[in-house]
Amino acid sequence: MNATRMVTAAALCLAMPGHAWAAGLADAPPGALSCSGCHATAAKADAAVPRLIGRNPADIVAAMQAFKSGQVPSTVMERIAKGFSDDEVKAIAAWYGAQKD
Numbered sequence: 001m002n003a004t005r006m007v008t009a010a011a012l013c014l015a016m017p018g019h020a021w022a023a024g025l026a027d028a029p030p031g032a033l034s035c036s037g038c039h040a041t042a043a044k045a046d047a048a049v050p051r052l053i054g055r056n057p058a059d060i061v062a063a064m065q066a067f068k069s070g071q072v073p074s075t076v077m078e079r080i081a082k083g084f085s086d087d088e089v090k091a092i093a094a095w096y097g098a099q100k101d
């Protein structure tokens with residue numbers, strides 16, 4: 001996170017009141033940083049687990065709900081998804097969606 005991005009994110013916050021735009025790590029909602037142990041944050045990381053950064057928040061929420069219900073089979077995500085409420089998942093998804101490389 002560089003200074004320019006901080007300013008840009010802050011400007012977005014002001015421009016869109018009520019939107020869950022986050023400025024960076026310090027504003028990460030509860031639980032969001034636990035995801036990055038497995039979901040790589042760096043674009044160059046050659047990881048088997050898909051990245052969450054920059055994804056459409058609605059897709060993350062839908063995937064989490066599908067894991068939680070068992071609709072989509074998973075190795076670990078069903079357990080992880082069950083640990084978060086719908087509101088927590090929405091906050092985490094919005095935060096990841098707002099992050100950029």
Ligand code: HEC
Pocket residue numbers: 031032034035036037038039049050052059060061063064073074075076077078080084092
């Ligand atoms: C222990 C490692 C681990 C952690 C921690 C973890 N994930 Fe995952 N995630 C995975 C794996 C592995 C998959 C592939 C599905 C599976 O096998 O469970 C996955 C898949 C996903 C997907 C689907 C991505 C796609 O493109 O199909 C989403 C969304 C996701 N995780 C969100 C999260 C969120 C949000 C968190 C934090 C609350 C999180 N994950 C924490 C390992 C992890």
